[in-house]
Amino acid sequence: ETGVTQTPRHLVMGMTNKKSLKCEQHLGHNAMYWYKQSAKKPLELMFVYSLEERVENNSVPSRFSPECPNSSHLFLHLHTLQPEDSALYLCASSQGTGTGENTGELFFGEGSRLTVL
């Protein structure tokens, strides 16, 4: 139990569906992150939120839309995805702000395994 909870753990969706991934952290951290983990590729940073403001968007396609309504919750809205988007999506949080301050340790959730048919 890392204090970061992701739901759902598994998701299968068609290319025309709209779904959302949810992340909640119970650690009082200031920054939250979305990472994509694919086979044979390093962890790819997608988005960073610091104090509820998006501070980084690593050229992610617009079919991925993040939302951070408060410092404890982070969503990733998915629409018209492609089969190559199938991957494990990991949420993480850190005590630092992730914006030039000392980010320190990342606390990851267990991930949401996404399969796009």
Add this chain to the structure above:
Amino acid sequence: TQLLEQSPQFLSIQEGENLTVYCNSSSVFSSLQWYRQEPGEGPVLLVTVVTGGEVKKLKRLTFQFGDARKDSSLHITAAQPGDTGLYLCAGVTNFGNEKLTFGTGTRLTIIP
């Protein structure tokens, strides 16, 4: 773009053997983290090394940061099945805008 290459990519050894995993880059990092990710879980931080040449021990695991802060190694003594997992190094750069770059990963399997 910083690139952190880990080797080997896959490693399968018998319980009780020793092993070393390497993390190499041409970039200098202000610090380096090692994570372990077990099947069905997210990565969990094992250690952070900060000073060039630093050695840290965590039970049977020994972590070393290269003198030039471009590389790191993880040595496991007397490996156990519980050591099985994906080992990830992550380099931290801080040149006005801190970034964390993950390595390519080493998938370790310890055979009982």
